[in-house]
Amino acid sequence: MIQVLTGNHSAAYAALLSDVEVVSAYPITPQTQIVEKIAEFVETGKLKAKYVRVESEHSAMAVCVGASSAGARTFTATSSHGLLHMSEMVYWASAARLPIVMPVVCRTLGPPWNIWNEHTDMLLLRDFGWIQFFAESNQEVLDTIIQAYRIAEDERVLIPVMVGLDAFTLSHTSEPVDVPEIESVRKFLPPRTNAPYVFDPSNPFTFGNLAYPSHHMEIKYMHHKAVEDARKVILEVDDEWNKIFCRKYGFLDKFMCEDAKVIILTIGSSAGDAKEAAKVLRKAGIAAGVLRIRVINPFPSKELSNILSNVEAVAVVDRNLSPGNGGILLEKIKSSLYSSKYRPFIKGYLAGLGGRDITVKDYIKIFEKTLEAYKKGETEWFNLNLEMTGS
Amino acid sequence: MNIKDLNKEEYILPGNSSCPGCPASLGLRLLTKAVGDNAILVIPASCMTVIQGAYPHTSIKLPTLNIAFAASAAAASGLSAAFEIKGKSHSIVVYAGDGGTADIGLQALSGAAERNENITYVCYDNEAYQNTGIQRSSSTPYGAWTTTTVKGKLEQKKDVPKIVASHNVPYVATASIAYPIDFIEKVRKALKIGGFKYIHLHAPCPTGWRFPAEKTIEVGRLAVLTGAWILYEIEKGVLQLTGPSKNLLERSARKPIQEYLKLQGRFQNLTDEMINKINEDIEEKWNEIKLTIKLKENL
């Protein structure tokens, strides 16, 4: 059924449709409506779940770790300072291989305090061994959260999943969302099984005890491999979702990329404006395209270099900042292209920090600047008087 | 002390971005008048973050360290350590909400209290996370509606002053924005004492509690006069009732609780059974106070 939902309510409905059993969360703007809606679902009996109203995000994730270790399907959501406050337990959850799912409403980090959109919060945790998605629309938020449980609980994976959605542009903006029937979702996502490890006194084991250097590395290798192995599962799950619900996303969202000579590469909802800009350039005869990365971890390096192998110039738009390094996406993309034979011209843009708008006009400018820089090449003839040369 | 003896200086500037009838900005206005020029404020994420206004403006005329939600008592300890080693004496004053005190900040609060840090910690208690849109805190009272307790909170209000007192710090007090002289006298007393001082300031919030903005003081007074909020101070372990609470030891002296509850939208769905429970809880609290006072008298 088509419903008009904000991104936050799409996330809450996804939790409802996924039959989550334990929810624990702590309010923070702009995530709060997710937990408020779920509190309402639970209190009105719509969702048969235990909702633990904790005193901090650290405890929210710790509750999820406990509940997930006991075999429950668990859910939490946070944002910005909440994510960083919870971070010790965020790493714990993935290293403990627990299939927790958590939407993150991407918001700027302070100081100075700022509640608006930026991706630094979630990208800082790129190295925490979670699977990470970024959504472009509220529909994608809902679909990805449900898919995320299938991926996370798959025995080949057992890795928690974060789903990023942009503060306000998605979290508080209403869009028509096709909310599937719960029966069909239940067929797609059966209850979580106890496999392979769930606390049970009849089969006692200890989790997380001391490991010496003789074992530690292998345990970490297995964590790494599980994230790598998730690639296959992410695509399988997406295909199956498509068969039932007729929507498919993949790792990359390719917009007019087949014959594109110049591409904007970015993540999140703002890709929509970049796409509008590409259309404008196409009308002017410039082969522009937009590549939106949907899965940040595991990073789709191969898929990316395949597409970029025919592109002349790439603009990477980072709505995040690693002070002293620059854009996190730019670094990631450059390093993932290092081993490919063809490496296009790449120019990085740091934009939209702290919720500053990036408009369609801005994206047009970014396309134009990128092409201009590409044409000039690395060395520029400075103060050259072309008239004198007769050309 | 008389209201006329108050510091004429205003440290909280008009035109700030609080809601009309805001108890948090009123509380800080009174607090800063009591602490004066030599203070440094520490403010965690809360309504006060917004009330201050946005860069390049501020509505607070005192040096202010804004800090992460969980961290105020620890950051204040750092300020205090630095000024001590530099041989400077300033009053370090935390002004934190109930969420930043009773919940996410409790660990840092307990740590600073146990170390007996030389700071004054004032918690303005508007009984929920108001800044993020009225979610329950552990300081939300039983029965109150919030957006995360849509049928009314099932658990009791956490007694933070009692928790802090159990750290045996030199000074713990409760206060209310409806009794400014009582509050200011407590702040002044606290500032004269070395070590950790804690004041828990009841702060009725029209936006979150659902009452008209002009009734903030009335609701605050009724909380005290019905006995739902008790004014006291604990100096070196000795508890003393203050203000109107001095005369409310006997239940018959207190106004019926309904007078307090009926003004507030957040209590509109209480059943008679729930109101009975609220009365019983209040009675129990008073009995505890009576016992403490008796014990002291028998010593």
Ligand SMILES: Cc1ncc(C[n+]2csc(CCOP(=O)(O)OP(=O)(O)O)c2C)c(N)n1
């Ligand atoms: C680690 C972290 N989690 C959550 C938040 C979001 N947050 C900001 S203020 C606030 C509520 C504050 O409640 P309280 O301390 O009672 O102050 P009030 O807003 O009621 O004045 C919350 C949850 C945050 N800033 N940081």
Ligand code: SF4
């Ligand atoms: S919500 Fe309450 S405490 Fe917060 S600014 Fe408004 S009136 Fe003040």
Ligand SMILES: [Mg+2]
């Ligand atoms: Mg509060």
